[in-house]
Structure formats: structure tokens, C-alpha cells
Amino acid sequence: MKKIAFIILLGLVGLNSYSQGIVSGIVSSNEGPLPGASVYLEGTYDGTSTNSNGEFSFRTSKTGIVILKVSFLGFEPFSKELNLSGTPVKLEIQLKETFNQLNAVTITAGTFEAGDKKRSNILTPLDMVTTAGAVGDVYGALQTLPGTTTNGESGKLFVKGGDSEESQTFIDGSLVYAPYSSAAPNMSVRGRFNPFMFKGTIFSTGGYSAEYGQALSSVLLLNTNDMPTEDKLDISIMSVGLGVAGTKLWKTGAATATFSYNDLSPYMWVVPQNYNWVKYPSNAEGAFSLRQKTGKKGMFKLYSSYTNSRYTINQEDLNHEGKFYDYALSNDNYFLNASLKSSIGQKWNIASAASFTYNKDDVGYDTISFNKLLKGAHIKNVFTNFYSDMITFHVGAEFFTKTYSQKYRTSLNSLTSKYTNNTISAFAEAEIYLSTKFVTRLGTRFEYSDYLQKANLVPRISMAYKVSKSGQFSLAYGWFYQDPTDDYLLYTSQLGYERADHYTLSYQASRNDRTFRAEIYYKKYKNLAKMNDEAFYLPSSYSNSGYGYAKGIDIFWRDKKSIKNGDYWISYSYIDTKRNYRNYPTEVVPGFASKHNFAAVYKHWFGGLRSYASANFKYSSPRVYNNPNSVVFNGEHTKPYRSVDVSWSFLLRQNVIIYAAVTNVFGFKQGYGNSYASIPDTQGVYRSAPITAGADRFYLIACFITLSRKGEANQVDKIE
Numbered sequence: 001m002k003k004i005a006f007i008i009l010l011g012l013v014g015l016n017s018y019s020q021g022i023v024s025g026i027v028s029s030n031e032g033p034l035p036g037a038s039v040y041l042e043g044t045y046d047g048t049s050t051n052s053n054g055e056f057s058f059r060t061s062k063t064g065i066v067i068l069k070v071s072f073l074g075f076e077p078f079s080k081e082l083n084l085s086g087t088p089v090k091l092e093i094q095l096k097e098t099f100n101q102l103n104a105v106t107i108t109a110g111t112f113e114a115g116d117k118k119r120s121n122i123l124t125p126l127d128m129v130t131t132a133g134a135v136g137d138v139y140g141a142l143q144t145l146p147g148t149t150t151n152g153e154s155g156k157l158f159v160k161g162g163d164s165e166e167s168q169t170f171i172d173g174s175l176v177y178a179p180y181s182s183a184a185p186n187m188s189v190r191g192r193f194n195p196f197m198f199k200g201t202i203f204s205t206g207g208y209s210a211e212y213g214q215a216l217s218s219v220l221l222l223n224t225n226d227m228p229t230e231d232k233l234d235i236s237i238m239s240v241g242l243g244v245a246g247t248k249l250w251k252t253g254a255a256t257a258t259f260s261y262n263d264l265s266p267y268m269w270v271v272p273q274n275y276n277w278v279k280y281p282s283n284a285e286g287a288f289s290l291r292q293k294t295g296k297k298g299m300f301k302l303y304s305s306y307t308n309s310r311y312t313i314n315q316e317d318l319n320h321e322g323k324f325y326d327y328a329l330s331n332d333n334y335f336l337n338a339s340l341k342s343s344i345g346q347k348w349n350i351a352s353a354a355s356f357t358y359n360k361d362d363v364g365y366d367t368i369s370f371n372k373l374l375k376g377a378h379i380k381n382v383f384t385n386f387y388s389d390m391i392t393f394h395v396g397a398e399f400f401t402k403t404y405s406q407k408y409r410t411s412l413n414s415l416t417s418k419y420t421n422n423t424i425s426a427f428a429e430a431e432i433y434l435s436t437k438f439v440t441r442l443g444t445r446f447e448y449s450d451y452l453q454k455a456n457l458v459p460r461i462s463m464a465y466k467v468s469k470s471g472q473f474s475l476a477y478g479w480f481y482q483d484p485t486d487d488y489l490l491y492t493s494q495l496g497y498e499r500a501d502h503y504t505l506s507y508q509a510s511r512n513d514r515t516f517r518a519e520i521y522y523k524k525y526k527n528l529a530k531m532n533d534e535a536f537y538l539p540s541s542y543s544n545s546g547y548g549y550a551k552g553i554d555i556f557w558r559d560k561k562s563i564k565n566g567d568y569w570i571s572y573s574y575i576d577t578k579r580n581y582r583n584y585p586t587e588v589v590p591g592f593a594s595k596h597n598f599a600a601v602y603k604h605w606f607g608g609l610r611s612y613a614s615a616n617f618k619y620s621s622p623r624v625y626n627n628p629n630s631v632v633f634n635g636e637h638t639k640p641y642r643s644v645d646v647s648w649s650f651l652l653r654q655n656v657i658i659y660a661a662v663t664n665v666f667g668f669k670q671g672y673g674n675s676y677a678s679i680p681d682t683q684g685v686y687r688s689a690p691i692t693a694g695a696d697r698f699y700l701i702a703c704f705i706t707l708s709r710k711g712e713a714n715q716v717d718k719i720e
Contacts, residue, residue, distance in 0.1 A: 021084050024057035025091030026050075027070055031469075034072050034095060042067035042079075060084065074098055097436050131601055132614040132645040132661060138201070138222070139180075139191045143618070144599040146519070146554030146571040147205040147218075150620045150641050151592055153672040153691050155188035156180055158592045159205050160521060161550025161577030162217025165485060166500075169220045170212070172301060172339040173353035177376035177402065181283075182331035182361050184313060186675060186691045187275075192307065192333065197289075199225045205554075206521055207476025207504045210427040210443030210460040211382065211396060216482045216500040216525070224301060227291050228254045232708040236260070239701045240267050253292035260285050271699060274692050276314040278326050283309035298342035307333045317366070318677035318687045325366040334358040349384040369409045374486075376402040390433040394443075397426040404486045417490040417537075421451035421483065429460070437466040447481065447497075451489070454496050456481045471509035478502050484529035484542075492539035498546075499526040513560035523550040528581035548579025548587065568602040588634045591673070594620040594641070610651040618643050625673035628686045639671035657704040667696045 023046075027037040033054025040047025046060040047069075060066075063084045068091070070078035075095040082089060131141045139157055143150050149158040156164035169179040171193070180189040202221040204212075212219045228247050236243035241262030248255050265280040287305035294300055310330040317323040339353040356377045363370040382396035405418035429443030440463040448455040462476035481497040488495060506519035528546025535541060558569035575595055580587040601616040620641040624634040647661035664670075672691040680686050 021086045022088040027093045037072040132647040146573045149594045159218040166217035168215040174355035175378040177357035178359035206502045210445040235705040237703045256289045258287045279312035281311040303337045327365045330362040332360045351382045353380045371407040392431045394429040470511035476504040515558045517556040519554045546581035550577035565605040573597040596621040612649040615646045638673045642668040655706045659702045661700045663698040
């Protein structure tokens, strides 16, 4: 009896084993096999995990219709209906990566981002203030990036064959009408805002979003700091001036007040200058900022500043041999900026911004006085709808108003010119992710000017495709319009918008703290404003008959990995550009463009010395300029621009930083061409004088002290 029962048991076991089916296969993605994926039948314990080759195999006694489930972190769940009959089933399963914008492709064509939370950083905010040679100027630091050309006699941004007036600056979304300091002709300016104000920077050299207009070449988007972390008092003692800033926090907000005074008299008494100063440059600035949280996610920001600067310089009157005159400049600038970001429900965000600029220059030279006044305001609202994880809509509207006037007075008469332009604009844009590898941004922008009585409607298209974990291609195309220069609009309202069409293709790869970027571009200029030989005050003297092009290639390489405690980047730009605009008689290379531009920046942390050192080398090939004594327009060439700059920051104590910097260490003689008389002498020759830098070198020594409760805070973000 026992023997019979044992035989029956063996039979049942054998029958059960025979009735079990085998389910096997491989689980993979576009990148290859996925080891460790979970594979199982829904509602059962039958299943397994894939091996190192993505393979799996398990037995099941289930028959009929069952659901096979596959899951793996970072990928979309997979389900498949199987009809099991006891026979082996072999499958090939490919999982799709779960969409996550943090890991998805980003559009980089024409754009350099500097923000701590950006995955594809090119420069960080700290880089903006620790680059030797920038001397604390945002625009100076940006001139180490490809696509820019250094004009030492200007100091402004010249981007991809574009004039400096073709670049616009926005702070927290609103326009800055006067981003640079004022200066006499052929003297360099600086940006008005200290880099330590900003937590992030987006520098777009072309193909930018439909949200931004009135810029033919580039936009610089500066985002101010959020809430400070503690009460503190910052004291700055520099070889050119003094500064103090105090911050007070409360539960939901904070306020900061700053004051600085710079007087270059002591410095210029010691360091030789190339200019004949009568009154050395000085300026006083006061600023106030407010941060206030609104609700769970909202933030209100307010920034207000007032600056007064002045100097007097003695210059030769080239129209009268042996005659000199004093050129006196006084500038008053007031700037107000406010922004509010908040959410509306679960799917909508709103960002509102407003700014006001008042900028007045009072100039006196010889028996002439000349005054320029600019008053501008900008109001903007942007609504963002997060339709889904893969689709985002942006819509917005804005209003610009600008009044610009000039008063020109001599001992015999006076002339006043003034115009006001109001512009309304609206834009709509959709950012669509078809996968984590492909994204496209489609947008359009509308503008109408009541002064020009002209409107425009433009397309903006950009996209990016991820070809590997570290590399991607980006493409951008769009039309970009801008008002003609203020000096023309003072005398005519019959001009139309200037236009530039952008075509940009870039490749960027980032891996192991190394970034490589290459970009090619083409810009076609249309309807550029021109002035003929008639009197400047006649409306008929102006037209939109100008045109031109700019094309080139930009190369960028940054490496934070290869050298311990070291960090360097190298940039190179090749620019081929010509244009016929303003008073040009034909299409020629413009005087602000260099064909070759190179920059190399190196930074190193010396732990034992508690020091951070920076050095950079910049080179720009000779530019052209016009000699009215020559029959060839823009036929002369400047000297090449060369400069080696160094800086050293020493952490004396946790809250005390000693800083020193030298620009143009080797004293290269910078030559920016010649300036010429407006009328010929008795021999029919236009007299000239060389345009040079204010000094061969610039030295800065500073001490930054921070007083706080814990004594651990410092001004490392302010160095340089």
C-alpha cells in the first residue's frame, strides 16, 4: 500500500513539473540591457530579476490569459498580455525611459547659463565675479566667452558681429534701459550692477525665446539673489573707495541697504595715466533691496539704486591745432526694479516684473553744453501653464515706454530734440518634450510701436536632440527686430524696425566636470538704419536701406577635473561679418568686429595657503577703422588686443578676505585706432590723435570684512 502511494505521489509531482511553463527573455532600453529589472506575473509570486546581461527566466504553473509586468527605476512600467499553455515563451522587452525634465535634453543653441541648479552649467555665478581681468564687471567676465569681441575703448558687449546697441540686459525679467556707466567718447565704460547681486545668469547670443524682443544680437538675463541666510554687515575697503552693506532678516523677508563711494584721485596720483585728468573720476551710490515671501511659493523682490558720477578730462581740439578744452561729464542714474512670482492653482504660475530708469548726462566742453536725458519704464506679465510633464505653455504681454531728449547749447543758440515711443508686445510659446531625448520650443512674438506706427509678428523655433548620455545637438531659428538708434529717432519717425534673422546649430557634451561646446551660426541683417549726406535734422536724411551679415564658429572647452584644485576654460571665436549701415558708403567690415578672438582662464585653490588664484589671457585680432584721409573706407587696422590679468584672494580669517588684482600685467600697448577732426585743415588733411587705454595697467587691493552673529559668513562672492 505504501509503495502504491509513493508511486502516485511521484506521478503527481512529475505531472505538475511537466505542466509548468518557462517564461524567458531579455529586458533592454535604447542604451542596452537593463540588469536588475523586476519581471513577474500579475497576481502571483512567479517572477525573477534580470541578470547582468538583462536576461531573465522563470517557471510558472499558470495557464491561460495572464499579465506580465516589468519594472525598473527610471523607466516606464511595462505590461504585456500572455496566453500560457505550458509551452516555453521567449520575449524581447524594451523599456522606455521615464520622462524627467532634470534628466531630459535642454536647448543650448546660442545660450550660456550660469545657475547653481542648472545641470548643463557653463559658468557658475561665482565664476562671474572671480575671473581675473573682469574687475568686478559682469560684462567684463562675459568677454571670456566665445561669440564676444573685446573693444577696449568701449567696454560694452559686442556679440557675434553685432553692435553693442544690439544687446539688451534684463533683471528679474524687466528691461534695464541704461546698463552701462557713462563716459566720454572713446573711453571704456562698466556695468552698473555688482555681480554679487545675482544668483544666476543666462547669456543668450542668438536664437532666444519669444519672450524677449528689441535685441538684434543677444540678451543678458540676470536673476537676483533670493532670501539671505542671516543678519550681517559687510565692509569693503579698496584702493579706489569704500563700501558698506547691511542685511536684516525677519521671519518671511529681508532687507539690505548698501552705500559705496569711489574716488580715483589717490590711485591716479600714484599710478601713471595716459589721459590728462582735470578732475579725477568719482562716484557715490546708494541701493536698497527687499525680499518678501508671499504664500507658500511666492516671492516679491524690490531693488532701487541711485548713482552720481563725475569727472573732467582735458582733450585736444583736433579741428584747431594747438587748442585744448576741458570735457566735463556728470551723470545721474536712478533705477527701480520690482518682481513678483507666484502660483495660481496646481497648473499655473505667474511672473510679474516692472522697472523704471532715469539716466541724465550733463556734458560741458569748450563753450558748448550738451545734455541727454533718458526716462524708460517696462511692465511685464508672464503666465506659465504646466499642461503636463512634457508640455509647458508660456504666454505674456508687456508695455515699454521711453522718452529720450537732447539739449545742445552754444553761446549763440540752442537746439532741443525729444521723442517718446510706446511699444506694446505679446508672445506665446510652447515647450514640448517628445521624449527625454528630443525637445522643441515653438513661439511667436508681436510688437507695435506708436511712434513708428509699425507692427511686426515673428517666428521663433528651437529644438534639441540628445545623441548620448553626455552629448546633444541644438538648433535655433528666428526673426529679431529692434528700433533704430535714439540718435536717429530724435529727428524722424519715418523709419521702420531693423531686422536680423538667426540660424544657429550647436553641439554640447558634458561629462565628469568637463564641457565641450561647438557652435556655428549665420545672421542676415535687413532694414538697417542709414543716414545720407543731408543735414542730420532732416527726416529725409534717414532710411532703412542698410543690410549685412555675420557668420562664424564658436568653440568652448572647460575642465574642472584633470588638475587637482584647478579649473580652466578656453574659448575661441571666428567671425566673418560685413554691413552697410549708418553713414557707411558701402558694405564693409564694421569697426567693432575682430575676426579672431581667444580667451584662456585658469583658477586654482591653494588649500595650504588659504588662497584662490586666477589668471587669464585674452587676444583679439586687429579691427578696422576709417581714415578720412584715405580713399578706402575702413581701410586702416588697429593693433591686436592682448592682455594677461591675474588676481589673488587670501582668506585671512573666516570673515576677512584680502584681495589683489592686476590687469595687463605685461603692459601691452593697446591701440584702438585714431580719432579724427570733423573738418580738414588748410592743407585738406584731417588731423588725428591715437585712441589708447586710460592706463597701461590697473591695480586693485581690497579687504572685505563681514560681521555676523556666528562669525562664519564672508564676502567670497564679492572677490573681484
